[in-house]
Amino acid sequence: MTGAGALTGLVGFAHALRHAGVACGPERVHAFVRALDHLDLARADHVYWAGRLALCAEPGDLPRYDAAFTAWFGDGDRPAPPRGRAPRPGRLAALVDGTGRPGPAPDLRVAASDVEVLRRKDIADLTPAERRHLRELLATLRPVPPRRRAHRRRPARTGRLDARRTLRGMLATGEPVRLARHRRTHRPRRVVLLIDVSGSMKPYADALLRFAHVVARAVPVEVCTLGTRLTRVTRQLRRRDPGQALAAAARAVPDHEGGTRLGETLKAFLDRWGQRGAARGAVVVICSDGWERGDPALLAAQLARLRRLAHRVLWVNPHAGHDGYRPVQSGIAAALPHLDRLLAGHSLETLHALLEEVRLA
Amino acid sequence: MTPEELADGLDRVGYLPDPGLATAAHLALAMHRPLFCEGEPGTGKTSLAHALARALDLPLVRLQCHEGIDASQALYDWDFPRQLLHLRALEAAGPVDAEAAEASLYTRRFLLARPLLEALERAPCVLLVDEVDRADDEFEAFLLEVLDENAVTIPELGRVAAATPPLVVLTSNRTREVHDALKRRCLYHWLEHPDLAREVAILRRRLPGLTGRLAGQVAAAARRLRELDLLKPPGVAESLDWAAALLALGREELDAEAAAVTLGAVLKYREDVQRALSAGVAGR
Numbered sequence: 074m075t076g077a078g079a080l081t082g083l084v085g086f087a088h089a090l091r092h093a094g095v096a097c098g099p100e101r102v103h104a105f106v107r108a109l110d111h112l113d114l115a116r117a118d119h120v121y122w123a124g125r126l127a128l129c130a131e132p133g134d135l136p137r138y139d140a141a142f143t144a145w146f147g148d149g150d151r152p153a154p155p156r157g158r159a160p161r162p163g164r165l166a167a168l169v170d171g172t173g174r175p176g177p178a179p180d181l182r183v184a185a186s187d188v189e190v191l192r193r194k195d196i197a198d199l200t201p202a203e204r205r206h207l208r209e210l211l212a213t214l215r216p217v218p219p220r221r222r223a224h225r226r227r228p229a230r231t232g233r234l235d236a237r238r239t240l241r242g243m244l245a246t247g248e249p250v251r252l253a254r255h256r257r258t259h260r261p262r263r264v265v266l267l268i269d270v271s272g273s274m275k276p277y278a279d280a281l282l283r284f285a286h287v288v289a290r291a292v293p294v295e296v297c298t299l300g301t302r303l304t305r306v307t308r309q310l311r312r313r314d315p316g317q318a319l320a321a322a323a324r325a326v327p328d329h330e331g332g333t334r335l336g337e338t339l340k341a342f343l344d345r346w347g348q349r350g351a352a353r354g355a356v357v358v359i360c361s362d363g364w365e366r367g368d369p370a371l372l373a374a375q376l377a378r379l380r381r382l383a384h385r386v387l388w389v390n391p392h393a394g395h396d397g398y399r400p401v402q403s404g405i406a407a408a409l410p411h412l413d414r415l416l417a418g419h420s421l422e423t424l425h426a427l428l429e430e431v432r433l434a
Numbered sequence: 435m436t437p438e439e440l441a442d443g444l445d446r447v448g449y450l451p452d453p454g455l456a457t458a459a460h461l462a463l464a465m466h467r468p469l470f471c472e473g474e475p476g477t478g479k480t481s482l483a484h485a486l487a488r489a490l491d492l493p494l495v496r497l498q499c500h501e502g503i504d505a506s507q508a509l510y511d512w513d514f515p516r517q518l519l520h521l522r523a524l525e526a527a528g529p530v531d532a533e534a535a536e537a538s539l540y541t542r543r544f545l546l547a548r549p550l551l552e553a554l555e556r557a558p559c560v561l562l563v564d565e566v567d568r569a570d571d572e573f574e575a576f577l578l579e580v581l582d583e584n585a586v587t588i589p590e591l592g593r594v595a596a597a598t599p600p601l602v603v604l605t606s607n608r609t610r611e612v613h614d615a616l617k618r619r620c621l622y623h624w625l626e627h628p629d630l631a632r633e634v635a636i637l638r639r640r641l642p643g644l645t646g647r648l649a650g651q652v653a654a655a656a657r658r659l660r661e662l663d664l665l666k667p668p669g670v671a672e673s674l675d676w677a678a679a680l681l682a683l684g685r686e687e688l689d690a691e692a693a694a695v696t697l698g699a700v701l702k703y704r705e706d707v708q709r710a711l712s713a714g715v716a717g718r
Contacts, residue, residue: 096614098618100618100619101618104465104467104621107465108461108465108621111460111461111464111465112437112457112460112461118453119437119457122453122454122457122458123457123461125454125622126454126457126458126461126621126622126623127461127621127622129622129624130614130617130618130622131472131611131622132472132608132624135624223502224502224503224504224507225502225504236514236515236518237512237514239518240514240517240518240521240539243521244521244532244535244536244539245532260502260570293571295610307611308611344665346609348665348666349475349607349608349609350567350568350607350609350610351609351610353609
């Protein structure tokens with residue numbers, strides 16, 4: 074490969090890579106081409122590493138990169154792909170009903186009393202029309218993040234001495250000393266949402282993910298789905314449009330409506346993200362009905378671990394709002410000693426209450 | 435310089451990079467691009483920066499990130515206590531002209547250079563921005579500005595620009611997704627634990643008194659520990675600690691008894707120690 078021909082080949086490869094799902098924009102492609110100025114274009118391993126360093130941006134990209142590289146340049150003498158524990162690309166799953174396209178325009182003249190009824194009604198019992206309306210109402214929620222003390226300070230009447238402003242004051246007025254003071258400010262505290270998407274949670278999963286999307290737009294948040302395995306959907310939920318965000322999340326979640334192994338998936342979360350920082354000092358909300366098919370002892374151990382890391386651990390159970398509910402399912406019974414609060418989560422109103430609970434946590 | 439020559443240079447200071455890492459460091463140098471290193475704790479991200487500094491014979495400037503870090507902790511700050519004293523001294527000496535006094539207060543003499551400013555002033559150097567995933571989004575945006583320009587403007591003093599851009603190594607343990615805008619300006623490298631042969635070589639390089647046999651045993655045991663389902667699997671740093679502990683005790687072999695008394699150098703959770711002991715991995 075030489076000159077223009079080589080360049081076309083490289084850019085073509087970048088296109089193929091983008092097609093394979095690696096988000097490499099023009100800036101990365103440019104870096105890739107520039108990197109090869111400093112390497113040997115004739116050596117497959119140099120081309121391999123230049124592309125991997127410039128075009129990839131997260132561990133999930135690496136297996137796709139390896140596959141695309143082999144497909145484009147052939148196997149040749151490129152280095153063996155490093156063994157990685159990178160996540161496999163997600164398969165398509167129909168988590169949202171339909172294709173994520175927005176439904177028919179909402180009827181804006183719904184009587185206030187209808188809204189009131191909808192607020193209290195169990196999400197599982199909604200008609201398709203009410204469901205659409207619920208989405209509109211979810212989008213109107215205004216989540217306020219919980220707060221923690223920050224390092225930064227701001228001027229105040231009481232508090233610690235502010236040397237900077239005191240000095241400035243002395244310079245400006247020539248007066249001996251008028252003491253200026255400052256206090257600590259507050260910053261939003263991280264929220265972690267863990268949403269059970271197993272079969273038994275089917276009626277609630279869509280609404281809860283939409284709820285997570287609304288929260289993610291206002292609060293620093295990490296969202297993962299629990300089922301037979303753990304899937305992180307924070308990136309997908311960052312999209313502004315709820316339909317697109319939910320469709321992207323659905324594509325990422327491969328185990329929708331499967332069974333639940335809460336203990337194992339919670340462990341996966343803590344190993345992968347939680348212990349390293351995502352759960353540290355955060356308000357963690359687990360949305361699940363607590364039907365545990367795995368070992369309840371494992372779940373209890375993981376919750377104990379989570380309790381030591383997190384600031385607060387809240388468990389939202391859609392069934393907890395029903396009359397006659399007793400927390401006797403194996404999972405929830407094992408979890409109960411390690412929770413700060415067990416909350417209902419079956420209706421818009423209870424989700425509202427959950428937001429309030431998170432804000433005050 | 436080629437990637438292979440850089441690899442040799444790193445090798446000479448006791449850091450054994452694989453070809454990917456050597457290429458990454460080579461490109462970071464040649465393209466003046468920050469190198470973004472991600473990977474499990476203990477895969478050698480931070481020590482890469484240290485090794486690069488030694489191999490290239492450059493000073494190392496380290497910025498440790500943490501939650502709530504801001505510009506005055508990363509870039510520069512004014513030394514207020516000293517400024518106050520200086521002002522007091524001026525006043526004691528006689529009547530003070532406010533403007534002249536202010537001008538004398540905001541000079542380089544009273545400026546405290548924090549790591550980023552220090553790196554720009556000392557460049558060429560290696561700037562290590564450690565655990566950038568711990569900082570906040572706002573800090574990432576701020577960092578972006580400094581890395582793009584290789585310069586900062588201090589209102590009272592003017593612009594400070596680096597003559598040569600520092601070689602920047604950013605590390606992340608991936609506790610949080612770092613913003614794409616930052617990653618886009620960097621070369622991205624994902625570090626894995628070294629393979630057995632490389633880990634043995636690292637152990638022997640760093641601990642000259644270590645026999646090949648003991649190094650092999652420690653590296654193999656560390657690998658087995660990584661395959662167990664531990665809360666904190668040991669990194670290379672831990673296997674180094676382990677081998678050093680065995681050396682300090684004058685052990686020549688990693689048997690069950692030696693492992694039992696030194697396991698605290700490798701595993702830092704009670705649950706992990708119990709699991710390792712019950713699996714019998716450490717003392718095979």
